[in-house]
Amino acid sequence: MLEMTGITKSFPGVKALDRVNFKVYEKEIVGLVGENGAGKSTLMKVLIGLYKHDDGEVVLRGKTARITDPKTAAQKGVGMVFQEGCLLPNLSVAENLFLCQEGHFKHRGLISMREMVEEARSQLARVQVDVNPKTNVRDLSQACRQMVEIVRLLWLSNVAGVENPILILDEPTTVLIAEEIERLFTILMSLKKEASIVFISHRLEEVLELSDRIVILKDGRNMAELKGKDAKIREVQRLMVGHELAEEYYKESQQNEPGEKEIIRVQGLEKRGFFKPASFWVRKGEIVSIVGVLGSGKEELCRSICGVTKTDAGKIFINGKEIKIDSPKDAIRAGIGYIPSDRRDEGLALQLDVMSNITLIVLKEMINTGIINLKREKKEATYWIEQCRIKTPSLKTLCNNLSGGNQQKIVLAKWLAAKVKVLILDHPTRGIDVGAKEEIYRRIRMIASGGIAILLMSDTLEEDIGLCNRMLIMKDGEITGEVECPPQVKGETTVLMR
Ligand SMILES: Nc1ncnc2c1ncn2[C@@H]1O[C@H](COP(=O)(O)OP(=O)(O)OP(=O)(O)O)[C@@H](O)[C@H]1O
Ligand SMILES: [Mg+2]
Incomplete structure (x- = not known):
């Protein structure tokens, strides 16, 4: 469904990506791993148009895609949840969900807040997120904020008429506690019915648990690709780092x-x-x-x-x-x-x-x-x-x-x-x-x-x-x-x- 080929991207002094190939198929979860600085975030930022690549091609749903900014990406059904999060804390959940999309709720020049809240409620219910759309984002836990971002991305591709969107999650679990992680995973698994997910994390157990396929980057290049169910943690570690790690590294x-x-x-x-x-x-x-x-x-x-x-x-x-x-x-x-x-x-x-x-x-x-x-x-x-x-x-x-x-x-x-x-x-x-x-x-x-x-x-x-x-x-x-x-x-x- 998505095929990135030969993606190259340099920043002053570093070649962050060097002819990287990356594919996403329909309805799968891809784990993207690599050492700090391997190029994971950069590759995904290229995909959603935050960075412009120097070379390479992006083919999305069979067509060469020219994605120049995250908004275009969203219209083509590609969205990313950043680790830092990008919701506006002083607005309500509903306002955040439909930010810049208020037109959908406009009647004779007036935006119907009631309709917006109703739509928010039903969208949140779809992924079984239990938050009141009128709550200010500031008062939500990190876990809930992520959910709101996910729901927003799904909704955006939905109104753009795209089926099977691609959802990118960059280290989503670092700010979560154990129960929240479990909950996120349940939701991601159920989302697989209608979306593809790219999952970036340094917690390899998580990546193995969740992913159908694991793509390993090293120093801005493709290092290896493994099937999720066949992958072993130590094998992934070795491929990421380039050498065996000590058995018990807490020592x-x-x-x-x-x-x-x-x-x-x-x-x-x-x-x-x-x-x-x-x-x-x-x-x-x-x-x-x-x-x-x-x-x-x-x-x-x-x-x-x-x-x-x-x-x-x-x-x-x-x-x-x-x-x-x-x-x-x-x-x-x-x-x-x-x-x-x-x-x-x-x-x-x-x-x-x-x-x-x-x-x-x-x-x-x-x-x-x-x-x-x-x-x-x-x-x-x-x-x-x-x-x-x-x-x-x-x-x-x-x-x-x-x-x-x-x-x-x-x-x-x-x-x-x-x-x-x-x-x-x-x-x-x-x-x-x-x-x-x-x-x-x-x-x-x-x-x-x-x-x-x-x-x-x-x-x-x-x-x-x-x-x-x-x-x-x-x-x-x-x-x-x-x-x-x-x-x-x-x-x-x-x-x-x-
Ligand atoms: N805006 C930027 N300007 C200059 N260099 C950058 C920029 N963004 C990333 N880089 C460089 O590109 C390389 C890849 O960075 P990237 O953020 O993609 O790594 P990563 O795999 O996401 O690592 P981490 O696991 O630490 O998040 C790094 O060497 C980084 O310093
Ligand atoms: Mg990163």
Whole structure:
């Protein structure tokens, strides 16, 4: 149904796509995988007309297609849900669904809100999404927002009279929790009756579960293609990364013994409505993870330690000395680093280049008699680019122009370079490819053994158990348990979270 051949696309300094071929058949789910920077998002952006390709051909439903922008794409039945989402938060669900399409509900020059809401209701019901069309998008969960976007794309191709549209989902599951993912999958499976789906994800189990076919890109080229039901995770990993990965890449055996000294102590920290008075400490070189389901309050707790969220009560001590944290600046000054999960909003200055982002915080240290030592800054940035395997054409490339996963790595590099005392990691490996994940685990261990206290919230329980020395269990805003975490406790902890 769709055939892209010889697609080539260069950006200044990089060939993002090099003669890539990509097909989508009717009513199938295609998994699109590859390392960070492999070209997945770029290929899809070419398809919907956000990027213009330098060379190659797109044939859609038997005809050469000239798609110049997402609107034309939608009219031809091709739509993409972006990871960042692109709904307008201050408008209602119904308004978002029919944005720029209000004409369909116009009678004698007047737009009938009632009709719009009714249509929204029936469209949402078609994919069994239970949201009120009058709700503001701002008040919806990430999962619901995605659904609204999917419904919007289906509706657009429907009114354009296209059957079997193509729906592209770029890392849709990174912002979802387990139940929401299951729900999304059920919906996608049922949508297969009427649409084809391109599914991009770094969670290979998901890709294998869902896809009829898996297309693997590497360095902007076609690497391989596998049938979904025949594919094995390790095979896909090997093809993506180009070499075998270690069997157990969390490597519990490499766990370090933490020191005795307490680096950070939190005492009775409280934010009403989010978490109850919490007390705990992290020692020198220790990795402590906070586990709990979404809504357990762990995110809020961590965010208040690094000054992003204000608290109602409680104290924080660093090296035995009480510190006041009213803003992220205070936290940085006290030596607390925070790597947020939402890299685009909080983690990066997207309009600055790679080097400036990495050295943003250390810069003060580098200022020598009022002049920034450019040579040192370069050296420092280059070092971290290598360490974190950041794929960038140059130090001067704007972060905005890097692939999603590489942006995430830069946030990590920034804090590692900053030599903090405490590092709070909020889902550090989200959206990062398997090869780099291995690297990041090794890094986290290394910085811990360098004496930094690490507070971790991770993507999966295996990751928590594999990495940390101790786990704090959080439930309904309260720390309800604590588990020492030598390698052998695997598997017992899920029970405690419920
Ligand atoms: N707007 C842009 N300007 C310059 N370079 C870009 C731009 N968009 C992407 N690139 C580069 O093209 C390459 C492919 O990026 P792309 O975003 O397609 O990767 P990806 O496979 O989606 O990776 P990830 O898994 O990290 O999201 C990267 O090297 C990236 O730096
Ligand atoms: Mg991408």
